[in-house]
Amino acid sequence: MKPRIFLFFVGPSLFLMTLFIAVPLVSVFVQSFFVTHQVFHEVTTKSCSPGFMKQTCTESTRTEPVLGPDGVPKTETHFVGLGSYRSLLKPAAVKAAFSAAGNGIGDLLNIDFYRALRFTLTFTLVTLPLVIGFGMLTALALNNVTQAVRGPLIFTFLLPFIITPIIGALAMRWLFVGNGIMADALNGLLSQHFAILAHGWSLELLMLFFRVWYVAPFAFVIFYAGLQTVDRDVMESAIVDGASRVERLRYVIIPHLAPLITFVALIHLMDAYRVFEEIIGFSSQAHRISLQWLTYDLLVPDSSGNRAISRASASSMLTLIGIVILLIPLLRRAWREHLGRG
Amino acid sequence: MAEVQLRNVTKHWGGFTAVDDLSLTIADHEFLVLLGPSGCGKTTTMRMIAGLSDVSGGEIRIDGRKVNALEPKDRDVAMVFQNYGLYPNLNVYENIRFPLKVRKIDASTHRERVLKAAELVELQDLLERRPRELSGGQRQRVALARAIVREPNVFLMDEPLSNLDAKLRVSTRAQIKNLQHELSVTTVYVTHDQIEAMTLADRVVVMNRGVVQQIGTPMEIYDRPSNTFVAGFIGSPAMNLIEGSLAGGVFKAGDMRVSGLPDDGRDGDVVLGFRAEDAFVADGEEPAELEAAIYSVELQGDATMVTMRVGGELCSIKAAKSFEARIGDPLRVRIPSGICHRFDKKTGARL
Numbered sequence: 213m214k215p216r217i218f219l220f221f222v223g224p225s226l227f228l229m230t231l232f233i234a235v236p237l238v239s240v241f242v243q244s245f246f247v248t249h250q251v252f253h254e255v256t257t258k259s260c261s262p263g264f265m266k267q268t269c270t271e272s273t274r275t276e277p278v279l280g281p282d283g284v285p286k287t288e289t290h291f292v293g294l295g296s297y298r299s300l301l302k303p304a305a306v307k308a309a310f311s312a313a314g315n316g317i318g319d320l321l322n323i324d325f326y327r328a329l330r331f332t333l334t335f336t337l338v339t340l341p342l343v344i345g346f347g348m349l350t351a352l353a354l355n356n357v358t359q360a361v362r363g364p365l366i367f368t369f370l371l372p373f374i375i376t377p378i379i380g381a382l383a384m385r386w387l388f389v390g391n392g393i394m395a396d397a398l399n400g401l402l403s404q405h406f407a408i409l410a411h412g413w414s415l416e417l418l419m420l421f422f423r424v425w426y427v428a429p430f431a432f433v434i435f436y437a438g439l440q441t442v443d444r445d446v447m448e449s450a451i452v453d454g455a456s457r458v459e460r461l462r463y464v465i466i467p468h469l470a471p472l473i474t475f476v477a478l479i480h481l482m483d484a485y486r487v488f489e490e491i492i493g494f495s496s497q498a499h500r501i502s503l504q505w506l507t508y509d510l511l512v513p514d515s516s517g518n519r520a521i522s523r524a525s526a527s528s529m530l531t532l533i534g535i536v537i538l539l540i541p542l543l544r545r546a547w548r549e550h551l552g553r554g
Numbered sequence: 555m556a557e558v559q560l561r562n563v564t565k566h567w568g569g570f571t572a573v574d575d576l577s578l579t580i581a582d583h584e585f586l587v588l589l590g591p592s593g594c595g596k597t598t599t600m601r602m603i604a605g606l607s608d609v610s611g612g613e614i615r616i617d618g619r620k621v622n623a624l625e626p627k628d629r630d631v632a633m634v635f636q637n638y639g640l641y642p643n644l645n646v647y648e649n650i651r652f653p654l655k656v657r658k659i660d661a662s663t664h665r666e667r668v669l670k671a672a673e674l675v676e677l678q679d680l681l682e683r684r685p686r687e688l689s690g691g692q693r694q695r696v697a698l699a700r701a702i703v704r705e706p707n708v709f710l711m712d713e714p715l716s717n718l719d720a721k722l723r724v725s726t727r728a729q730i731k732n733l734q735h736e737l738s739v740t741t742v743y744v745t746h747d748q749i750e751a752m753t754l755a756d757r758v759v760v761m762n763r764g765v766v767q768q769i770g771t772p773m774e775i776y777d778r779p780s781n782t783f784v785a786g787f788i789g790s791p792a793m794n795l796i797e798g799s800l801a802g803g804v805f806k807a808g809d810m811r812v813s814g815l816p817d818d819g820r821d822g823d824v825v826l827g828f829r830a831e832d833a834f835v836a837d838g839e840e841p842a843e844l845e846a847a848i849y850s851v852e853l854q855g856d857a858t859m860v861t862m863r864v865g866g867e868l869c870s871i872k873a874a875k876s877f878e879a880r881i882g883d884p885l886r887v888r889i890p891s892g893i894c895h896r897f898d899k900k901t902g903a904r905l
Contacts, residue, residue: 448606449639452710453653453700454627463652467643 381493
């Protein structure tokens with residue numbers, strides 16, 4: 213294809229990608245180095261009583277926003293360098309946590325950012341193998357059942373993925389809240405009252421379970437499609453050569469599905485690292501928060517109506533950096549596979 | 555090494571019968587070719603021997619042991635597939651070694667056995683390569699080496715040359731023939747190519763629609779086809795099959811008249827068959843069995859194929875490469891009775 217024709221094809225996509233991805237990204241990056249706040253000035257007012265004999269006057273000072281000519285409060289933007297990052301990462305507090313007087317990890321996890329990072333990383337790295345494992349097992353099982361029942365079973369397995377995540381999370385929370393069906397069943401089973409939503413660790417397990425339940429069908433449908441393309445001759449060669457089911461899985465199926473496994477892992481890592489719906493759906497803010505939720509929380513206006521846009525931008529950039537670090541090994545692997553095939 | 559026996563073997567796919575009551579004994583060390591057109595049941599038969607397809611009826615024995623219920627890995631057979639069936643993520647060495655590894659054969663013997671198998675198929679310089687870095691012929695040789703390395707009782711080969719180009723097919727065919735001679739392993743080979751069957755086989759089984767049409771040596775099949783299907787399937791070009799009437803040892807059809815055929819009372823409508831290379835152009839004024847206008851002339855390098863129309867059929871004869879004539883020219887052809895085969899017109903069976 214001539215470069216000019218190629219440019220005609222990819223030009224519109226490049227333009228839109230720049231407009232809707234690169235520009236906001238650069239904007240967030242820039243905003244993370246600046247703090248914008250309203251300009252206030254002190255107004256001193258003197259009020260006197262209409263007294264007889266002697267008039268009493270008092271002076272009071274208060275701060276008021278400075279209004280521009282159009283009546284809108286004036287704002288000022290200052291370059292703060294890495295100040296917003298510092299206010300999130302709190303290096304001094306981290307140093308203190310690991311000093312002789314500190315409590316190490318315990319103190320570290322009292323800082324919002326590290327608390328969110330700990331949960332986000334656990335959530336991402338624990339759900340990843342479970343999603344791939346359950347997706348693969350379901351696909352293999354379904355690939356071996358009679359053709360007649362495959363359609364209804366595929367539909368049933370896909371149902372969790374069809375449900376909106378926030379609705380799914382809320383529905384699951386209601387199962388375990390107060391006298392929900394599952395809460396009652398659990399209490400009956402344990403012969404004692406156990407509020408699963410009241411404990412951080414049990415709530416976290418429930419959130420992990422929900423994500424695996426919700427995303428495994430995506431992995432399943434990708435792997436099931438991949439299984440349909442396994443070369444029959446290769447599979448039968450392995451059977452005649454004497455390979456067991458596990459060996460066929462190891463030497464034939466998994467190598468064949470490797471690009472799809474990488475794809476599912478990439479998508480899941482990007483998605484899970486931005487975990488948000490579970491925090492809202494399970495109302496877990498008191499026990500567990502994620503990096504994405506932290507960004508959202510910083511953007512919520514405080515009682516004065518101010519938003520911590522600079523810190524929110526810094527939080528977004530740190531989330532982005534985290535995703536890139538997690539993706540690097542997979543991207544390297546995908547690149548090596550690409551070179552190998554070329 | 556082993557004898558393979560098929561006793562009344564049948565395979566049904568729902569209401570369709572893929573293989574119908576097949577009985578066959580493949581002798582120890584024999585190279586047997588299953589030959590037939592697509593859908594004739596030859597590959598299904600091989601897959602049943604391998605254990606990749608269940609047997610609907612009858613029994614299969616390998617080395618005297620009934621194997622119907624055995625897993626493929628327990629039948630001690632090795633199979634070579636049309637599409638090679640190589641493991642794309644393993645290099646040539648690991649591909650050849652794979653059966654030894656999964657069968658937990660003493661690891662200290664692997665290297666020696668792999669190198670020996672690779673040497674037999676001349677792959678020793680390619681052991682580090684992945685299958686995608688090999689040509690079609692090299693891939694098929696890897697598949698052969700993988701079959702050889704385990705020293706199985708029976709080799710099964712499912713159209714192993716079909717994906718190769720014509721030149722490579724000839725050289726790989728010779729390699730397979732030589733390998734079988736060297737290893738002397740009982741081999742079942744499936745093909746739809748009658749040249750492969752004729753060149754490789756000790757015996758050929760010609761199949762059509764799941765039924766065995768004829769079992770015999772290549773020469774028996776070629777010289778004495780048991781019916782019109784076999785006669786038409788074997789040979790290039792296929793045997794001329796002319797419909798006509800037979801009375802008192804004389805066959806007549808259009809401009810064709812062949813006398814001297816056996817007068818054994820089988821008069822009536824018959825199909826007369828003869829091979830193009832057995833008939834010849836008549837010299838001078840000598841009597842000819844067929845006189846007709848030339849329909850087409852095809853120079854083939856070593857000979858000239860001349861086609862004429864007899865009744866509704868086209869009839870070919872192989873003339874010398876120096877033969878020259880034009881389409882429409884009259885031609886007189888000798889068809890001695892000794893080269894002719896008689897077949898029943900209704901059943902197609904040899905008379």
